Amino acid sequence: xxxxxxxxxxxxxxxxxxxxxxxxxxxxxxxxxxxxxxxxxxxxxxxxxxxxxxxxxxxxxxxxxxxxxxxxxxxxxxxxxxxxxxxxxxxxxxxxxxxxxxxxxxxxxxxxxxxxxxxxxxxxxxxxxxxxxxxxxxxxxxxxxxxxxxxxxxxxxx
Numbered sequence: 001x002x003x004x005x006x007x008x009x010x011x012x013x014x015x016x017x018x019x020x021x022x023x024x025x026x027x028x029x030x031x032x033x034x035x036x037x038x039x040x041x042x043x044x045x046x047x048x049x050x051x052x053x054x055x056x057x058x059x060x061x062x063x064x065x066x067x068x069x070x071x072x073x074x075x076x077x078x079x080x081x082x083x084x085x086x087x088x089x090x091x092x093x094x095x096x097x098x099x100x101x102x103x104x105x106x107x108x109x110x111x112x113x114x115x116x117x118x119x120x121x122x123x124x125x126x127x128x129x130x131x132x133x134x135x136x137x138x139x140x141x142x143x144x145x146x147x148x149x150x151x152x153x154x155x156x157x158x
Contacts, residue, residue, distance in 0.1 A: 001069075001076040005131060011118040014082060018126050021089070022068060026063035029079075032086040036109040043109065073097050076122040080110070080123055088112045090123040092130060104131055127152050 005019035021029060030053035037047040051058040069075050074096055080088035088110035095103050106127055110119045 001073060001130065001134075003076065003078060003126065006126065008118075008122045010114075010122065011116075015088065015120060016122065017081045018045065018122065019079050019081065021066050021077055023063040023067040023070075025079075025086075026059045026066060028086055029066065029089070030059065030062050032089065033109075035111060039112045040109070055103070076127065078123055078126050078130075080114075081117060082114065087111055088119050088123055090127055093126045094131075094134060 002020040003018065005017055008016050008018060009093050010016055034047055034050040034053060035047055036041055037050050051062060052061065066077070069077050069091075074094040076092040078090050078092075079086060080090075088108070090106065090108040093105045095101055097107075106124075108120055108123055108127075110123075
């Protein structure tokens with residue numbers, strides 16, 4: 001899935017652009033993913049498990065993955081760009097099975113200089129908007145953990 005690019009003003013006045021990632025940004029995305037894995041210990045991988053952003057084969061694999069995600073009606077990736085650089089990224093994966101088609105899985109990350117200024121909130125709102133547009137149904141309890149590992153529960157009203 002793709003989203004229409006959208007500019008948002010963060011708490012500190014910085015303008016961020018939320019948009020679909022482009023396959024030609026694969027090396028930048030790999031660099032970003034390694035950086036957030038280095039900064040945050042609460043992700044699903046360690047930095048050494050990340051693909052090498054200088055390896056042409058791994059860049060090509062990432063580019064293929066990014067291109068496929070753009071065409072997949074059950075998957076959405078949103079990149080947050082600030083001053084021409086990747087500052088955050090999130091993804092939303094819808095279930096294909098009928099009984100749980102109203103459920104989705106989310107992933108959200110941002111670089112540490114952008115923590116606490118509303119970037120995660122803006123990305124989460126964009127995912128919610130996409131889920132509603134796709135027909136994601138009922139209010140649901142979603143557990144979210146921030147980059148410090150502190151979690152809280154939020155009730156999403158739809």
